[in-house]
Amino acid sequence: INYLLSNVDFCDDKNSIMWRSTNNSSVGYEDGRWRWCIYDVDSIENSQEIRDCPAAEVNVFTHPMPYCTVPLQETALFHALLENPQLHQQFVTSFMDILNNNLAYQKVEAVLRDHGYTMDWNESYFRNRPTYAVRHLAEVFALTGTLETVTVTSRQPEMGDVYVNTSCIDLADGTWDGQYFTDYPITVRAVPREGYAFLGWKGAANTTDPAMTLTIDGAIALEAVFAPQNND
Secondary structure, three states: OOOOOOOOOOEOOEOEEEEOOOOOOOOOOOOOOOEEEEOOOOOOOOOOOOOOOOHHHOOOOOOOOOOOOOOHHHOHHHHHHHHOHHHHHHHHHHHHHHHHOOOOHHHHHHHHHHOOOOOOHHHHHHHHHHHHHHHHHHHHOOOOOOEEEEEEEOOOHHHEEEEEOOEEOOOOOOEEEEEEEOOOOEEEEEEEOOOEEEEEEEEOOOOOOOEEEEOOOOOEEEEEEEEEOOOO
16 A cells, blocks of 8 residues: 555654564454554655655655665565565565555545545546556566456345455446456455355356465456355
8 A cells, every 4th residue: 555655755764663562462462473564654745855756656666765774675574575475476466456446446536536536636646556556566576477357247246245365346336357467376255145155156267166266367257156045
């Protein structure tokens, strides 16, 4: 989210903290685990001295941070992420999940409209950011695959939910689509709501297993089929 909102004002020793509880119980965050967070977020409309190009074009991974000692790519946590294959994959897929869902065009457009703005706001930031986001992601994470479209449909969206990787996708209109790099597989999972059952998948996969992993080697189209639960 901080990358997508062009926050370039944090590093290991500025505007970020690591913390943990010493109570060491199983209640809430009192589990003794280290956690990391960012504060004092300067994003999108940050000052010209922080960025030297339109905000939508800023590569937060590598952009010089005038008030910090190192760019994001050289921070301890991010450097460790790049060296860990599992975290590497998790970051890339989660990044695309956010781009395809939280910051989907229609969703952002609706929020801006509620506040009296259009997608032309601030040099069309949200209209242009996705193009640069996928380009920077591919460069920094050395992705060599192509960007392909994943389409999920359901004729019974009121009967169940579908998850793609980390996101419960919006199937209110019966169709959802997002883009993912072919470098990594995606996971999909169907969860029927109370009173309904999941019958299976159609399209790129024909199975009754509610959860599966799919290799992306081109555009993928899936249909999730739900039905009223048979209580006989």
